[in-house]
Amino acid sequence: MTKNIKVNAAILIIGNEILSGRTQDTNTSTLATWLNSIGVKVQEVRVIPDIEKTIVETLNVLRKENDYVFTTGGIGPTHDDITAESVSKAFGLKYEIHKEGYKILEAYYKPGEFNEGRQKMIWMPENAELILNPTSGAPGFSVENVFCLPGVPSIMKSMLGGLKNKIVGGKPILSHTISLKTVESEIANSLTEVQNKNKEVEIGSYPFFHAGKLGVSIVIRSEDQSKIDECSSQILRFVNEKNIEVVDR
Amino acid sequence: MTKNIKVNAAILIIGNEILSGRTQDTNTSTLATWLNSIGVKVQEVRVIPDIEKTIVETLNVLRKENDYVFTTGGIGPTHDDITAESVSKAFGLKYEIHKEGYKILEAYYKPGEFNEGRQKMIWMPENAELILNPTSGAPGFSVENVFCLPGVPSIMKSMLGGLKNKIVGGKPILSHTISLKTVESEIANSLTEVQNKNKEVEIGSYPFFHAGKLGVSIVIRSEDQSKIDECSSQILRFVNEKNIEVVDR
Numbered sequence: 001m002t003k004n005i006k007v008n009a010a011i012l013i014i015g016n017e018i019l020s021g022r023t024q025d026t027n028t029s030t031l032a033t034w035l036n037s038i039g040v041k042v043q044e045v046r047v048i049p050d051i052e053k054t055i056v057e058t059l060n061v062l063r064k065e066n067d068y069v070f071t072t073g074g075i076g077p078t079h080d081d082i083t084a085e086s087v088s089k090a091f092g093l094k095y096e097i098h099k100e101g102y103k104i105l106e107a108y109y110k111p112g113e114f115n116e117g118r119q120k121m122i123w124m125p126e127n128a129e130l131i132l133n134p135t136s137g138a139p140g141f142s143v144e145n146v147f148c149l150p151g152v153p154s155i156m157k158s159m160l161g162g163l164k165n166k167i168v169g170g171k172p173i174l175s176h177t178i179s180l181k182t183v184e185s186e187i188a189n190s191l192t193e194v195q196n197k198n199k200e201v202e203i204g205s206y207p208f209f210h211a212g213k214l215g216v217s218i219v220i221r222s223e224d225q226s227k228i229d230e231c232s233s234q235i236l237r238f239v240n241e242k243n244i245e246v247v248d249r
Numbered sequence: 250m251t252k253n254i255k256v257n258a259a260i261l262i263i264g265n266e267i268l269s270g271r272t273q274d275t276n277t278s279t280l281a282t283w284l285n286s287i288g289v290k291v292q293e294v295r296v297i298p299d300i301e302k303t304i305v306e307t308l309n310v311l312r313k314e315n316d317y318v319f320t321t322g323g324i325g326p327t328h329d330d331i332t333a334e335s336v337s338k339a340f341g342l343k344y345e346i347h348k349e350g351y352k353i354l355e356a357y358y359k360p361g362e363f364n365e366g367r368q369k370m371i372w373m374p375e376n377a378e379l380i381l382n383p384t385s386g387a388p389g390f391s392v393e394n395v396f397c398l399p400g401v402p403s404i405m406k407s408m409l410g411g412l413k414n415k416i417v418g419g420k421p422i423l424s425h426t427i428s429l430k431t432v433e434s435e436i437a438n439s440l441t442e443v444q445n446k447n448k449e450v451e452i453g454s455y456p457f458f459h460a461g462k463l464g465v466s467i468v469i470r471s472e473d474q475s476k477i478d479e480c481s482s483q484i485l486r487f488v489n490e491k492n493i494e495v496v497d498r
Binding site: 076175 | 273
């Protein structure tokens with residue numbers, strides 16, 4: 001992949017606890033922010049339950065439609081952790097003890113503590129590449145373009161550094177935000193005109209109600225800073241004409 | 250639908266701002282919690298960008314696979330709000346001004362303030378049913394089994410009350426949580442045994458690190474309280490045998 005090609009990814013959140021509403025997913029935002037910073041655009045997120053058939057089928061769709069797939073969740077020691085076995089089935093690979101992973105956990109735990117439950121964490125698809133875990137020992141893994149990370153947000157986040165050399169991004173996606181003291185309907189038409197004149201940038205409009213302030217954030221996104229600047233000055237032109245106050249959020 | 254049939258739903262989050270990582274989605278957790286409480290199980294969540302083709306195709310998959318689909322985002326006044334037009338195309342319906350919606354917003358705004366941008370918010374699929382908005386006027390809408398809500402979390406949440414009579418759920422899904430001062434690998438085998446003996450309940454195991462406490466929450470979910478109770482007592486039996494402390498999170 002060269003630096004000029006657009007690189008995209010899907011995020012697959014695996015876990016009943018997100019679908020039941022019990023747990024608020026934060027991994028999507030962490031992963032998406034990080035991926036954007038290295039030039040990978042997230043084009044889809046799916047949240048699915050701990051059901052093998054669903055994981056296998058979804059993964060087999062996403063890994064063909066995206067340059068990269070990142071999964072979170074389901075790689076712990078308990079019965080509901082079925083991601084590694086499901087990934088093995090999706091790729092038609094053996095599900096077996098990962099020798100290097102075994103050595104890592106054997107060294108990580110005190111003698112006698114590396115029990116059967118913990119050993120489950122290094123059962124992986126054959127020839128999986130490890131993703132090291134600086135927080136709690138048990139590694140994630142990757143197979144081809146699929147990267148499997150844990151669900152616990154702090155642990156997941158700590159493992160991203162080790163992925164940097166494995167992910168080849170395109171041009172980083174740049175963004176500029178203009179926050180205005182106005183409501184969306186006051187600027188909708190002018191913003192549409194600017195978007196129509198600048199087809200290659202992505203302009204988003206997001207109302208905010210925050211700490212007693214009410215306004216609209218306009219987010220301009222592109223791989224090309226000069227296009228963002230041009231678009232930004234066109235927006236500031238109509239903002240000025242309409243006497244709308246530019247604020248910080 | 251009778252009260253004994255399982256009722257399921259998908260949530261479709263529409264918005265580039267979630268995929269870029271800029272905005273943390275919280276609507277999934279709000280919607281899922283509410284749906285569970287009225288006996289509707291969320292079986293899938295997807296987050297997709299503001300691209301018409303993607304919205305139309307995704308919606309046409311989800312609305313056939315689920316009893317209900319709830320969308321959030323993309324029903325405001327700006328150019329990137331394309332949910333209503335996309336839903337019209339998905340159903341092959343005209344996209345037009347909703348007369349009742351028009352009257353609501355005409356009365357909501359001061360004379361002269363109901364401008365073109367605001368009028369965009371009542372362009373909907375023909376014969377859509379309105380979902381009233383007690384917070385900021387502009388209604389959501391439903392077509393058949395698809396319910397379209399705004400993306401701003403406080404507004405979205407305020408509209409759920411008005412949906413209650415339109416959604417027919419099954420038996421509410423009950424849950425019971427047992428929080429333990431332990432690590433997952435200590436209980437993994439025993440928990441697997443309990444799950445195998447109680448196939449009809451869903452047992453989830455979730456490590457937590459919260460306010461200096463470290464432990465595992467076991468969540469038992471079922472429509473049948475007696476099955477939860479039986480499963481719970483089997484878990485407490487091995488917890489007791491292992492001398493594991495039961496804690497509150």
